[in-house]
Amino acid sequence: MAGPVPSEEAVPVTIRAMERSSAAAGGGSSRREATRQKLYEAAVTLIAEQGFSATTVDEIAERAGVAKGTVYYNFASKSVLFEELLRHGVGLLTASLQEAADTTDRAGGTKVDALDAMIRAGLGFIARYPAFTQLYVAELWRTNRAWQSTLMVVRQQVVAVIECVLREGVANGEFSDEIDIPLTAAALVGMVLVAALDWQSFQPERSLDDVHASLSRLLQGRVSGSR
């Protein structure tokens, strides 16, 4: 849609380069992996913009610069492509959150510090993959869909990382033992998700530091009182 004809050369180089390195490592050939990656990237933006049902397989194939048949050679169906995309993205997110928590721990930080680092990691992830985040929020609370179970897994995976930190904080006395861990975790996720989507959509010029500071302030109750 952008250029008259999407350039289709210059690709083999990448393919060939990867081919050699990871062919042995992963399961499939790396040519295939590269194609799957292109399909993920095409699908994530289209589905974020239009939703799953409104996005056609033809569109995904076209944006990925690949024939329709290739989509079906690599994924059993449109739904399966979507489910694997979800798992893939959430894997990246949870890894990022977990790493933030672990790093804080290793540096001898408190659990509040860990939470704060996770908020920052969450914001960073959303800034890097806004389309995925959009799609995640839009599809997470759908019921009656084929991929219900994947959705549950993918939700629990994210919430669990946060619940874990909250639980440790309660255990060491840093947090009140009256807090409701699952609900608080969900609320935190929502806070970061919605604030970040708003940031990206309506004030994209602001820096991550800036947004992070605002959320930190809110979280630590430094909103009321003061001046």
Place this chain on the structure above:
Amino acid sequence: MAGPVPSEEAVPVTIRAMERSSAAAGGGSSRREATRQKLYEAAVTLIAEQGFSATTVDEIAERAGVAKGTVYYNFASKSVLFEELLRHGVGLLTASLQEAADTTDRAGGTKVDALDAMIRAGLGFIARYPAFTQLYVAELWRTNRAWQSTLMVVRQQVVAVIECVLREGVANGEFSDEIDIPLTAAALVGMVLVAALDWQSFQPERSLDDVHASLSRLLQGRVSGSR
């Protein structure tokens, strides 16, 4: 997919209740208004479950117990039906939030009290209209769709109510003047939205009071410290 057949009665009560109030207000006859109301209710659950594109006009008509032609007699198109549904629902939500804020004000409460009352009102709304909330979250950050402008209006309408309370709180010194009003408002919306959806989906047996207390605690920074 879950139960054999989802129960479809018990709805008329709500319809009839709304009928009386809005028949005089709106322009059209109340028969027409009743039909539109039935269509809203049918559409909201179906779209919440499946998404806009995956929901067919035939389904909506069938669930509303109405002929397909009637849908097009009352709405210009499927999209228009959806847009009007969005405006309708958001109107109810903002009215509820505004009323909570006003009541608190009139009772001489602080702005923190007002926020707290609005959280409760928000939770109440979500408990009453879970399908609408689901749909609202799912569609709010979509781009590239026909109803972009409606979406913006409908977003701003909700956020504005909260921003207003925050602004008043800053003005009277109750809140720090360093808070970022739009971002904080968005974060609060997200917190309530996601916590409530989680409540409805995964712990529906809990009481509103209970959930409200947890969110209140989080908001007022009574999480860290204490025990």
Place this chain on the structure above:
DNA sequence: GTTTTTGCACTGACCAGTCAGTTCAAAACA
């Protein structure tokens, strides 16, 4: 008698998924 609803056949566009055929790099061979 006017407004609203019904029922239903119809159209044209669109779309998920299929499949017979093509490509080409690497393996086997000579």
Place this chain on the structure above:
DNA sequence: TGTTTTGAACTGACTGGTCAGTGCAAAAAC
């Protein structure tokens, strides 16, 4: 070395089905 074979990866025209929206005559409601 150069030649042939193999098969994984990819292609795109095609199919069967679905769905938004139309048209309209007759019935029902008011």
